[in-house]
Amino acid sequence: LSSRGVYKFPVERKSMAMYDDHQASSYDLEHASWSNLPEDDFILHDDLHYTIGEFIWTGFDYLGEPTPYYSHWPSHSSLFGAVDLAGIPKDRFYLYRSHWNREVETLHILPHWNWNGREGEVTPIFVYTNHPTAELFINGKSQGVRTKDLSIPVEGSYSEEAQQSLERQKRYRLMWMDTKYEPGIVKVVAYDAEGNVAATKEMRTAGKPHRLVLEADRTEITADGKDLSFITISVVDRQGNPCPNVNELVRFSVKGAGSYRAAANGDPASLDLFHLPHMHLFNGKLVAIVESSRQPGILTFEAKAKGLRKASIDIRTR
Incomplete structure (x- = not known):
C-alpha cells in the first residue's frame, strides 16, 4: 500500500x-x-x-x-x-x-x-x-x-x-x-x-514554486476523433527543481484540432471530477488527457494555476 x-x-x-x-x-x-x-x-x-x-x-x-x-x-x-x-x-x-x-x-x-x-x-x-x-x-x-x-x-x-x-x-x-x-x-x-x-x-530542495511544466507522452496523434495524448503537469521553481508539495488547482483549456477529455491526479481521496477542465495537483503532479478531432491540424493545450506561470503545449494531429 x-x-x-x-x-x-x-x-x-x-x-x-x-x-x-x-x-x-x-x-x-x-x-x-x-x-x-x-x-x-x-x-x-x-x-x-x-x-x-x-x-x-x-x-x-x-x-x-x-x-x-x-x-x-x-x-x-x-x-x-x-x-x-x-x-x-x-x-x-x-x-x-x-x-x-x-x-x-x-x-x-x-x-x-x-x-x-x-x-x-x-x-x-x-x-x-x-x-x-x-x-x-x-x-x-x-x-x-x-x-x-x-x-x-x-x-x-x-x-x-x-x-x-x-x-x-x-x-x-x-x-x-x-x-x-x-x-x-x-x-x-x-x-x-x-x-x-x-x-x-x-x-x-526546491525553492518557491514558480511555473507549470507540461510533458506529453505523444506530441503527434491521429486525426481520427478518438486518439489521445496524456499530458503530465508538474511544478518547478525558478531553477527547474521539482516542487513536490504543491496542491494548487489547475485549469485547462484546449484550442484547435481537438478537445479536453479528462484528468486525474492520483489522490485516492480527491473529489475532483475527472471530466471537468480543472483539477488540483497532488504532490506537485497530475495528468490531463486531450483527444484529437477528425480534422488534421494543431491542438494547443494550456494550463493555468494561481501564483504560477502558465504553460502550453502543441499536439499535432495528422
Missing part, C-alpha cells in the same frame, strides 16, 4: 496503517493484513527453486477497494498499485524495476527533500537501484556506504523481529535509517560489483 509522494514518520513496517489524510506511506513498508511487501515475494522467487514467478495486486490503482479505508469517506480508490490512478509511477514502481529489469538502469531516491519544519529530525533515505552498492551524500558530507546484503536467507527472515528490523529489505534496498533533514542537495553515487562508479543522481 502506498500513495505517491506521501511519507510518514517514524519509518517502520506496518499492517493496515490508517492516517487522518487517508493516505499510505510511500516508504513502501505498509501492507494489508492479508498481503506482504515486495521483498517477501522477491526472496521466495530468488531462493525457492519451485517458484516460477511473481504476481502483484496491482500494477495500477483503480476506483474502489480503498484498503484499509473501507468505510472512510472520501477514500474511493485503491492504494495497491505501483502506478497511481493518474498513471504516474509511485516510488514502489522503481523498486520493482530495480529487481525485475536489470537491463534498464534504475537509481531512484526517496523521499523528496522538501521538509520545512523537519530540520535536524531523522528523515530516512532509501535508494532503489539495480546496482549492488551506493554512497549517500547530504550537502557534500558522506552518510556512509550501503551494500545489498545477499546473505539474508528465506528462513528466519520473516519472524516478527526480523520484519521490524527490515531484514528482507536490506537484501533488495539501500537504506540510510538515521539521516537527518537539512535543506540542500542529496547525492547518490552507485557502484558496480567491481567497485567502479556506475551512476550518480542528485535531488535538491
